[in-house]
Amino acid sequence: MIRDAFVFDGVAHPFNFDKKNALGSAGEMFANHLYAFHNVLTPDNEPHMPAAEFLRQWTVEEIREMVYDHSDTDMLVAMPLPLTDLFKDGLSPWEECAELAARDPDRTVFWGSVNPLEGRRALDLMERQVGEFNAKAFKFYNVRYDYGSPFPWRMDDPKVAFPVFEKAQELGIDLIGVHKGVPLGPQPIEATQTWDMDGAAANFPDINFVIYHVGLPFLDEVCWQLIRYPNLYASIAATVNFVVRSPRMFAEIIGKLLFWCGEDKIIYGSEAPIWQPQWALEAFMDFQIPQDLCDGYGYPQLTDQAKRKILGENLLRLHGIDLATAKAKTGH
Numbered sequence: 001m002i003r004d005a006f007v008f009d010g011v012a013h014p015f016n017f018d019k020k021n022a023l024g025s026a027g028e029m030f031a032n033h034l035y036a037f038h039n040v041l042t043p044d045n046e047p048h049m050p051a052a053e054f055l056r057q058w059t060v061e062e063i064r065e066m067v068y069d070h071s072d073t074d075m076l077v078a079m080p081l082p083l084t085d086l087f088k089d090g091l092s093p094w095e096e097c098a099e100l101a102a103r104d105p106d107r108t109v110f111w112g113s114v115n116p117l118e119g120r121r122a123l124d125l126m127e128r129q130v131g132e133f134n135a136k137a138f139k140f141y142n143v144r145y146d147y148g149s150p151f152p153w154r155m156d157d158p159k160v161a162f163p164v165f166e167k168a169q170e171l172g173i174d175l176i177g178v179h180k181g182v183p184l185g186p187q188p189i190e191a192t193q194t195w196d197m198d199g200a201a202a203n204f205p206d207i208n209f210v211i212y213h214v215g216l217p218f219l220d221e222v223c224w225q226l227i228r229y230p231n232l233y234a235s236i237a238a239t240v241n242f243v244v245r246s247p248r249m250f251a252e253i254i255g256k257l258l259f260w261c262g263e264d265k266i267i268y269g270s271e272a273p274i275w276q277p278q279w280a281l282e283a284f285m286d287f288q289i290p291q292d293l294c295d296g297y298g299y300p301q302l303t304d305q306a307k308r309k310i311l312g313e314n315l316l317r318l319h320g321i322d323l324a325t326a327k328a329k330t331g332h
Contacts, residue, residue: 001332002072002281004304006323008312009277010177010269011079011139011212011237013092014063014100017055020088026145027086030185031055038274043244046279058273060100067270068107071277074312074330076104077137077269079177080113085145086185098133106329109319111137111177116164117144117153123167130171136319137175138168139212142196143187152191155209156199165204175318177210181218182238194218194225201229208318210267213238219256226261233318234261236310237269243283251289255299263306267315284311 001007015034022028035054042048067073078101080094094113101110112129114122129135142161144151153160155178168176180197183189194215201209212235215222226232234257242250257266268284270277289302300306316326 001074002285002311005285005308006075006312006316006326006332007071007073007268007281008075008077008315008326009067009073009272010077010210010235010267010315012063012067012076012100012270012272013079013081014058014060014096015092015273016057016087016089016096017091018057019055021057021091023086023088026186027091030083030086030091030187033184034274037238037241041241041245042275043279046276054273060096060103063100063272064103064108066272067277068104071270072281073270073277074107074332075316075326076100076108077315078108078110079139080111081139082113082115082141084115085151094129094133098129098135101134109136110134111139113139113141114164115144116140116142116160117146117151119163122164126164126167126171130173135173137173137177138164139177139179140164141179143179143183143191145186150186150188150191152188154196154199156196156203161196161200162203165200165207169204169207174206175208175210177212177235180211180213180222181215182213192218194222197222197225197232198229201225201232205231207231208233210235210318212269214253214257216253219253223256223260226257226265233265233267233314235267235269237267238271238274240268240280240284241271241275243280243287247287248290250287251293251299252297254287254302255289255293255297258300258302258306259298263300263303263309264314266306266310267318268311281311 112135
C-alpha cells in the first residue's frame with residue numbers, strides 16, 4: 001500500500017523487444033515508440049534506461065521485482081498483447097503473463113488475450129486461457145497490421161467482436177479491456193478511435209469494458225461515452241505518467257474524467273516496465289488539481305477517497321474481490 005491506499009496495478013507487460021522478435025520495420029517502429037514514451041515521460045530525477053537496456057527481452061522475474069519489490073503495489077494484472085502482426089510472440093506473450101500470475105496467485109491476476117480475426121482458433125484459445133491458466137478477464141487490441149498493411153477490426157462488429165464477447169460470457173468472464181487511442185508504429189490513428197465502444201457496451205450490458213489509455217487523444221469522446229453507459233470504464237495506464245512532466249495536462253485529463261464519470265469508473269495502471277511504478281504512484285498521491293481549473297471548468301478535486309478508488313478499489317470491485325479479503329491475502 002501507499003499510505004492508506006491499496007494499489008491494484010491494472011497492467012504490466014513482460015515485453016520481448018528482441019530485434020529477432022520484430023516482424024520487420026513495422027515492429028521495430030512500434031518498439032521505438034514505446035521507448036520514446038519511456039524517455040520523454042520519465043522524470044529527470046528518475047533513471048532513464050538507454051535504448052539497449054530497454055529494447056530487449058524482459059523476464060517474468062524482472063517485471064515481478066519492478067512492481068512488487070520496488071514499488072508500493074499490492075496486486076497486479078499480468079497483461080499479454082496479441083500483436084502477432086508486429087512481433088512473432090505478440091510482444092507480451094500470454095504464456096509469460098500466465099507464468100507471472102502463477103508465481104503470486106494471491107496477488108497477480110492473469111488477463112487473457114487473443115486475436116478475434118482468427119475466428120474459431122481465437123475462441124479455442126480463450127477456452128484454454130480460462131480453463132488451464134485461470135484467466136479472469138480479456139484484453140483486446142483491435143488495431144492490426146496484418147499482411148503488411150492496416151487491418152483493423154471494431155468492437156461493435158457482430159461477426160468479429162461479438163463471438164469473442166459471447167465466448168467470454170460463456171466462460172464466466174464479464175470484464176474486457178481494449179487498447180484505444182495511443183497509436184503506435186505504423187498503425188493509422190483512425191483505427192484507434194473509440195466510436196465502436198457504444199455498440200459493444202449497448203449490445204453487451206452485462207460485460208464491463210475498460211477503455212485503456214482513456215482513449216487519448218479522443219478523451220472528450222470517451223467522457224461522453226463513459227457518462228452514457230454504466231458498463232464503460234477508463235484506465236489511466238500510460239496517462240498517469242504525464243503527472244510529473246506535464247502536470248497541467250494530467251490535471252485536465254483527470255479533471256475531465258472526474259467531472260463526467262466520477263471517481264468510481266477510473267482505473268490505475270503502471271505499464272511497467274515502460275515506467276517504474278513508484279514515482280508515478282507517489283506523484284499521484286501528492287497531486288491536486290489546480291484550483292483555477294476547478295473554478296474555471298467545474299472539475300471536482302482529486303480527493304484522498306478518489307485516489308484510493310482509482311489506485312485499487314475500483315479494479316478490485318470489477319474483479320469481485322472484497323478489499324478486506326485482498327488486504328488479508330497480501331499481508332495488510
